[in-house]
Amino acid sequence: xxxKITERNDVIPILAELFRExxxxxxSLSEITxxxxxGKGSLYHFxxxxxxxxxxxxxxxxxxxxxxxxxxxxxxxxxxxxxIDYMFKATTQFFHSGRRxxxxxxxxxxxxxxxxxxxxxSYFGTWTKALTIALxxxxxxxxxxxxxxxxxxxxxxxxxxxxxxQDDPKIFTRAIKRLKARTRxx
Amino acid sequence: xxxKITERNDVIPILAELFRExxxxxxSLSEITxxxxxGKGSLYHFxxxxxxxxxxxxxxxxxxxxxxxxxxxxxxxxxxxxxIDYMFKATTQFFHSGRRxxxxxxxxxxxxxxxxxxxxxSYFGTWTKALTIALxxxxxxxxxxxxxxxxxxxxxxxxxxxxxxQDDPKIFTRAIKRLKARTRxx
DNA sequence: GTCTATAGATCGATAGAC
DNA sequence: GTCTATCGATCTATAGAC
Numbered sequence: 559x560x561x562k563i564t565e566r567n568d569v570i571p572i573l574a575e576l577f578r579e580x581x582x583x584x585x586s587l588s589e590i591t592x593x594x595x596x597g598k599g600s601l602y603h604f605x606x607x608x609x610x611x612x613x614x615x616x617x618x619x620x621x622x623x624x625x626x627x628x629x630x631x632x633x634x635x636x637x638x639x640x641x642i643d644y645m646f647k648a649t650t651q652f653f654h655s656g657r658r659x660x661x662x663x664x665x666x667x668x669x670x671x672x673x674x675x676x677x678x679x680s681y682f683g684t685w686t687k688a689l690t691i692a693l694x695x696x697x698x699x700x701x702x703x704x705x706x707x708x709x710x711x712x713x714x715x716x717x718x719x720x721x722x723x724q725d726d727p728k729i730f731t732r733a734i735k736r737l738k739a740r741t742r743x744x
Numbered sequence: 745x746x747x748k749i750t751e752r753n754d755v756i757p758i759l760a761e762l763f764r765e766x767x768x769x770x771x772s773l774s775e776i777t778x779x780x781x782x783g784k785g786s787l788y789h790f791x792x793x794x795x796x797x798x799x800x801x802x803x804x805x806x807x808x809x810x811x812x813x814x815x816x817x818x819x820x821x822x823x824x825x826x827x828i829d830y831m832f833k834a835t836t837q838f839f840h841s842g843r844r845x846x847x848x849x850x851x852x853x854x855x856x857x858x859x860x861x862x863x864x865x866s867y868f869g870t871w872t873k874a875l876t877i878a879l880x881x882x883x884x885x886x887x888x889x890x891x892x893x894x895x896x897x898x899x900x901x902x903x904x905x906x907x908x909x910q911d912d913p914k915i916f917t918r919a920i921k922r923l924k925a926r927t928r929x930x
Numbered sequence: 931g932t933c934t935a936t937a938g939a940t941c942g943a944t945a946g947a948c
Numbered sequence: 949g950t951c952t953a954t955c956g957a958t959c960t961a962t963a964g965a966c
Contacts, residue, residue: 564931581854583770587960597933598961604931608961659853666909667850668767675911682909705922708906709899712919716902720894723852723868725861733898736891750949773942783951784943790949794943 566604566615569594574616578661582613582670610673613665617677620661623652624685632688638695645689646738649714656721656730663715686711697743710737752790752801755780760802764847768799768856796859799851803863806847809838810871818874824881831875832924835900842907842916849901872897883929896923 572594576585587609591598605611628645635641653660662681665674686707693703717733758780762771773795777784791797814831821827839846848867851860872893879889903919 579855581767581769581856583767584854584856586958588958597931599934599963600932602961662909663905664853666905667845667853668770669765670767670770671908678909679911682906686906705918708915708918709922712902712906712915713895713899714902715905716898716900719849719852719901719905720868720872720898722857723848723864725865729894729898732891732894736895772940774940785945785952786950788943 564596564600569596569601569604570615570619573612574619574661577613577616578659578664581664581668582609582673583668585609613670613674614677616661617665617674617681621677621681621684624681629684629688632692635692638692642689642692642696642741643738645692646734650731650734653714653718653730654727656718656727659722660715660718663718682711693741696741706740709740713737750782750786755782755787755790756801756805759798760805760847763799763802764845764850767850767854768795768859769854771795799856799860800863802847803851803860803867807863807867807870810867815870815874818878821878824878828875828878828882828927829924831878832920836917836920839900839904839916840913842904842913845908846901846904849904868897879927882927892926895926899923 573590576590576593579585580589587598587601590596590601590612594601601612602608605615627648631641632638632645652658662678665671666678666682671678686704689707689710690703693706694700698706713733714737717730720733721727721730759776762776762779765771766775773784773787776782776787776798780787787798788794791801813834817827818824818831838844848864851857852864852868857864872890875893875896876889879892880886884892899919900923903916906919907913907916
């Protein structure tokens with residue numbers, strides 16, 4: 559028997575997709591009620607602080623996903639090469655090969671960032687640090703590992719923006735291929 | 745004698761900074777009247793189609809700046825090495841070493857892109873193509889020149905997002921240094 | 931828990947005096 | 949050209965019935 563649709567956790571993915579499409583400021587409660595099928599009463603029951611709390615919940619959900627699937631393995635995995643490769647694979651899937659944009663990236667620009675600055679900062683900071691640790695284990699020096707990690711995380715973000723601007727997912731997959739090559743000692 | 749402040753062209757830079765800060769959907773007309781010191785009557789005199797026209801005007805202004813200062817030299821300059829170096833220098837200045845975010849990048853995400861898709865597409869597309877031409881002239885092969893150009897344009901965007909998310913302009917300047925190195929044949 | 935109804939503020943846009 | 953006043957629509961959020 560399928561779980562009841564009306565749980566807080568079931569609403570979050572819908573909110574995430576909406577915020578990705580419209581941005582935070584551009585998403586209205588009436589559109590949220592439409593897409594979730596929930597009245598405002600229900601929404602405020604789940605998120606007493608309204609839109610702000612929905613934004614936080616969505617960022618939190620994304621952070622948890624990345625922490626569990628990507629960051630933790632990078633930090634604590636046994637085979638750094640395999641973990642880095644998996645990072646690229648899982649990231650590509652998560653972003654639907656460039657067709658889906660990064661929610662945190664959307665929140666990172668304009669003044670939405672100020673309302674969620676700690677969440678946004680933590681997402682990119684944690685990613686960069688976890689990748690740095692994995693790269694160090696593949697015998698890169700400390701400085702080089704940090705540079706490559708920054709290059710990769712920034713490169714993924716930029717590729718998402720560029721791919722979306724040109725409506726061309728191949729831009730993203732090409733970027734992933736380049737970035738992946740840079741995580742290998744030559 | 746300083747030119748009268750109330751000209752359409754004088755309003756555009758103010759609009760640009762506002763859209764950068766708040767995003768398109770997040771910028772209200774009341775805030776625009778506040779920052780420009782112009783009443784709504786005057787604004788609608790300059791921009792009969794309202795906010796939409798302001799958005800187009802601002803994108804147009806940015807596109808013109810880049811075309812004149814960066815794209816045209818890349819395409820038609822005499823010394824491709826110097827032109828590419830100048831691109832990095834001018835870009836760094838334009839983005840205030842990473843403290844200022846990219847207006848077109850802000851417009852490229854969420855559904856704002858749909859309203860300005862041709863402008864957004866043209867900006868990144870023209871940039872990539874112009875840089876590809878310059879790189880070809882420095883004896884890179886066609887395929888490699890295209891890859892590097894894509895890498896650089898995406899890398900700049902990503903570095904802007906990352907630098908802003910961490911409130912750390914050094915992330916941007918480090919990225920520029922790396923990207924610049926990649927435009928040189930080794 | 932979920933709904934409808936609605937408050938109160940603010941939105942983009944317009945009208946018309948000067 | 950620039951202003952103030954104001955429109956109708958839409959916004960976030962709340963109230964209260966069920």
